[in-house]
Amino acid sequence: xxxxxxxxxxxxxxxxxxxxxxxxxxxxxxxxxxxxxxxxxxxxxxxxxxxxxxxxxxxxxxxxxxxxxxxxxxxxxxxxxxxxxxxxxxxxxxxxxxxxxxxxxxxxxxxxxxxxxxxxxxxxxxxxxxxxxxxxxxxxxxxxxxxxxxxxxxxxxxxxxxxxxxxxxxxxxxxxxxxxxxxxxxxxxxxxxxxxxxxxxxxxxxxxxxxxxxxxxxxxxxxxxxxxxxxxxxxxxxxxxxxxxxxxxxxxxxxxxxxxxxxxxxxxxxxxxxxxxxxxxxxxxxxxxxxxxxxxxxxxxxxxxxxxxxxxxxxxxxxxxxxxxxxxxxxxxxxxxxxxxxxxxxxxxxxxxxxxxxxxxxxxx
Amino acid sequence: xxxxxxxxxxxxxxxxxxxxxxxxxxxxxxxxxxxxxxxxxxxxxxxxxxxxxxxxxxxxxxxxxxxxxxxxxxxxxxxxxxxxxxxxxxxxxxxxxxxxxxxxxxxxxxxxxxxxxxxxxxxxxxxxxxxxxxxxxxxxxxxxxxxxxxxxxxxxxxxxxxxxxxxxxxxxxxxxxxxxxxxxxxxxxxxxxxxxxxxxxxxxxxxxxxxxxxxxxxxxxxxxxxxxxxxxxxxxxxxxxxxxxxxxxxxxxxxxxxxxxxxxxxxxxxxxxxxxxxxxxxxxxxxxxxxxxxxxxxxxxxxxxxxxxxxxxxxxxxxxxxxxxxxxxxxxxxxxxxxxxxxxxxxxxxxxxxxxxxxxxxxxxxxxxxxxxxxxxxxxxxxxxxxxxxxxxxxxxxxxxxxxxxxxxxxxxxxxxxxxxxxxxxxxxxxxxxxxxxxxxxxxxxxxxxxxxxxxxxxxxxxxxxxxxxxxxxxxxxxxxxxxxxxxx
Numbered sequence: 001x002x003x004x005x006x007x008x009x010x011x012x013x014x015x016x017x018x019x020x021x022x023x024x025x026x027x028x029x030x031x032x033x034x035x036x037x038x039x040x041x042x043x044x045x046x047x048x049x050x051x052x053x054x055x056x057x058x059x060x061x062x063x064x065x066x067x068x069x070x071x072x073x074x075x076x077x078x079x080x081x082x083x084x085x086x087x088x089x090x091x092x093x094x095x096x097x098x099x100x101x102x103x104x105x106x107x108x109x110x111x112x113x114x115x116x117x118x119x120x121x122x123x124x125x126x127x128x129x130x131x132x133x134x135x136x137x138x139x140x141x142x143x144x145x146x147x148x149x150x151x152x153x154x155x156x157x158x159x160x161x162x163x164x165x166x167x168x169x170x171x172x173x174x175x176x177x178x179x180x181x182x183x184x185x186x187x188x189x190x191x192x193x194x195x196x197x198x199x200x201x202x203x204x205x206x207x208x209x210x211x212x213x214x215x216x217x218x219x220x221x222x223x224x225x226x227x228x229x230x231x232x233x234x235x236x237x238x239x240x241x242x243x244x245x246x247x248x249x250x251x252x253x254x255x256x257x258x259x260x261x262x263x264x265x266x267x268x269x270x271x272x273x274x275x276x277x278x279x280x281x282x283x284x285x286x287x288x289x290x291x292x293x294x295x296x297x298x299x300x301x302x303x304x305x306x307x308x309x310x311x312x313x314x315x316x317x318x319x320x321x322x323x324x325x326x327x328x329x330x331x332x333x334x335x336x337x338x339x340x341x342x343x344x345x346x347x348x349x350x351x352x353x354x355x356x357x358x359x360x361x362x363x364x365x
Numbered sequence: 366x367x368x369x370x371x372x373x374x375x376x377x378x379x380x381x382x383x384x385x386x387x388x389x390x391x392x393x394x395x396x397x398x399x400x401x402x403x404x405x406x407x408x409x410x411x412x413x414x415x416x417x418x419x420x421x422x423x424x425x426x427x428x429x430x431x432x433x434x435x436x437x438x439x440x441x442x443x444x445x446x447x448x449x450x451x452x453x454x455x456x457x458x459x460x461x462x463x464x465x466x467x468x469x470x471x472x473x474x475x476x477x478x479x480x481x482x483x484x485x486x487x488x489x490x491x492x493x494x495x496x497x498x499x500x501x502x503x504x505x506x507x508x509x510x511x512x513x514x515x516x517x518x519x520x521x522x523x524x525x526x527x528x529x530x531x532x533x534x535x536x537x538x539x540x541x542x543x544x545x546x547x548x549x550x551x552x553x554x555x556x557x558x559x560x561x562x563x564x565x566x567x568x569x570x571x572x573x574x575x576x577x578x579x580x581x582x583x584x585x586x587x588x589x590x591x592x593x594x595x596x597x598x599x600x601x602x603x604x605x606x607x608x609x610x611x612x613x614x615x616x617x618x619x620x621x622x623x624x625x626x627x628x629x630x631x632x633x634x635x636x637x638x639x640x641x642x643x644x645x646x647x648x649x650x651x652x653x654x655x656x657x658x659x660x661x662x663x664x665x666x667x668x669x670x671x672x673x674x675x676x677x678x679x680x681x682x683x684x685x686x687x688x689x690x691x692x693x694x695x696x697x698x699x700x701x702x703x704x705x706x707x708x709x710x711x712x713x714x715x716x717x718x719x720x721x722x723x724x725x726x727x728x729x730x731x732x733x734x735x736x737x738x739x740x741x742x743x744x745x746x747x748x749x750x751x752x753x754x755x756x757x758x759x760x761x762x763x764x765x766x767x768x769x770x771x772x773x774x775x776x777x778x779x780x781x782x783x784x785x786x787x788x789x790x791x792x793x794x795x796x797x798x799x800x801x802x803x804x805x806x807x808x809x810x811x812x813x814x815x816x817x818x819x820x821x822x823x824x825x826x827x828x829x830x831x832x833x834x835x836x837x838x839x840x841x842x843x844x845x846x847x848x849x850x851x852x853x854x
Contacts, residue, residue, distance in 0.1 A: 290554040318366040
């Protein structure tokens with residue numbers, strides 16, 4: 001049995017979406033997350049079983065609005081989308097084909113997408129929307145399948161990724177964090193589509209780095225489209241994926257029988273005790289940062305762990321940066337208060353901390 | 366983030382309780398602030414769901430939109446909010462003072478100004494969006510609204526814009542005001558949760574701040590402070606209640622939604638007033654008054670602009686107004702940073718840590734030292750200060766001091782832990798220094814290269830003269846029926 005399969009246990013693997021990949025790239029040093037994702041472990045289920053469910057809920061209102069908006073953009077073979085793209089790209093097109101890839105079974109979608117993209121890449125002039133395509137991407141030695149609700153649109157030999165989001169663009173401005181998240185996600189699709197093109201022997205640069213972001217305009221439901229340049233996100237993503245610790249390296253030194261299995265009993269409750277599972281997870285180091293609280297299902301568990309060992313990771317990167325590599329809170333305070341003798345290379349940070357401590361005492365006396 | 370702040374956070378983490386990071390309060394707290402807690406419908410840009418608002422902690426006004434997707438109900442909400450907010454704002458417009466301006470016409474300034482306190486940064490942004498979606502509405506033509514609606518929109522826009530101004534206290538976000546005075550043992554991201562932040566600062570008796578903050582993360586015990594609601598509440602309580610209203614829009618259905626929202630808003634309402642109390646209890650920094658005066662001036666100018674019938678604020682700034690706004694914000698930021706340091710030794714300590722300031726004891730003074738000969742002979746007293754601080758100031762650097770107003774000195778030289786200064790400003794006009802103008806041996810003094818010198822505004826052309834490189838002169842705003850028709854769904 002494959003080591004990764006053993007890690008996951010006898011349960012089906014979890015599929016990745018682009019959001020998960022984007023989050024993984026945001027914290028590439030986290031071995032725990034890299035391994036769990038590589039093995040397809042259900043992180044949400046794991047966190048629940050451990051008693052640390054992630055605080056991510058989605059409101060039915062937000063889901064409804066998202067679905068309604070997406071349906072509006074896609075209805076009648078993406079008629080509304082065509083209008084937007086004509087204006088945005090200044091395209092003299094009056095007809096665009098529409099292919100719904102979802103018409104084939106889910107196990108065939110990836111290969112079906114591949115065939116369609118290959119055909120489209122050969123016929124330069126056929127403008128086609130592809131709804132529900134499925135792309136794949138090699139991540140740290142394993143294949144991740146991406147199921148974008150997104151459409152790849154090609155015209156004149158160029159492919160564009162179209163990303164539909166339900167946050168509003170008001171007077172030409174949207175919330176920067178939301179646009180950034182959408183751009184990171186779209187960059188994953190661009191990368192995957194480029195990989196596919198290269199694999200098929202086409203020029204990957206035919207996939208545009210300008211993605212089309214479709215959002216509601218102002219306070220209405222009417223869609224508006226804008227081009228977002230994701231070159232920067234692509235560069236970051238590529239670098240992180242290369243740097244991302246290879247899964248084989250992570251597996252080295254771990255006991256061969258190690259597993260994070262959530263194998264359920266007849267009632268659907270995992271057979272393993274939460275304590276055992278927590279111990280197993282403890283064998284693989286995590287790199288907790290407060291940002292995890294908005295991106296990773298395991299965040300509450302890892303935060304609790306970081307608290308137990310008094311790590312300065314809890315306070316965020318800005319604080320860590322000020323502590324010159326001292327990772328323990330007790331150690332940093334000891335250096336500041338002069339109860340710990342600075343080790344080699346710690347003299348400078350110890351001097352600053354002691355001074356800061358003296359100034360604080362002096363001012364609050 | 367400075368090492369001092371990092372250290373305060375580490376201590377908070379160890380001791381399980383928030384640590385002071387200032388010795389005085391740096392924001393104005395009004396005698397009668399208005400607390401405003403807006404809620405919005407998840408997934409929508411600016412669909413108000415409800416709000417708790419008022420100036421009396423014991424009597425909040427609860428506003429509810431039973432179906433947030435209904436346009437008419439939204440405008441009814443805006444009308445109701447205007448009923449609370451506008452009389453409050455107007456109550457400050459009557460009493461004014463005449464300000465004599467050197468070399469200019471005297472002008473009127475309101476004696477006091479309104480202050481709105483919202484829970485957090487997103488609430489400020491939502492206030493701005495609410496303003497944006499109401500300020501262009503028309504009272505005649507298609508889709509007429511009550512006259513108070515566009516006026517409310519202009520005020521909300523004004524307050525949200527003003528909140529971007531460093532040092533302004535007209536619209537305060539509670540989490541930011543508290544976070545500027547206390548450090549917690551959690552990350553900045555987690556500090557955005559008002560209940561958790563208040564848990565660290567003011568835990569219930571017998572409970573550590575850390576424990577209180579943990580408890581505050583449970584949305585069932587402490588509902589989010591808005592504008593976003595708890596998804597669990599949306600799905601289990603609000604969703605069914607709104608559906609019931611849709612099926613039968615009766616008074617009972619409205620009451621059900623009202624009760625539901627009350628459970629979400631009341632805990633935050635109490636927290637907000639507790640936060641106001643905590644801030645008020647801090648001794649006020651001496652320059653807070655000056656900044657509030659600037660706020661009063663800004664408020665008065667906006668009142669005048671409305672009275673003169675000026676158009677609503679533009680959707681986007683033109684090139685010239687954007688540049689002017691940015692320059693203004695930069696000046697305000699620089700001034701605010703300096704003023705805080707001058708008001709507060711603990712803030713000044715951050716500059717001492719980096720060598721831009723120092724404190725120490727005067728070891729010798731030569732008050733009647735002169736420089737130059739004949740007519741250019743000038744009084745330049747010398748003092749020597751011993752300090753333990755790591756001074757990084759080059760000879761010739763001009764220094765100011767928080768101890769003496771109008772006082773200025775220049776670095777002459779450093780030797781070991783002693784630094785020699787010559788006093789160049791603030792000694793009076795006599796042949797000898799005015800009494801007290803020169804620090805005496807034994808006195809503890811503090812000097813810094815930070816100075817709040819008046820900076821002239823950047824020279825910008827009139828908007829009509831905007832060069833083509835910047836898009837040319839902006840189009841003039843002409844109110845149109847399109848504004849009134851703009852959807853808000």
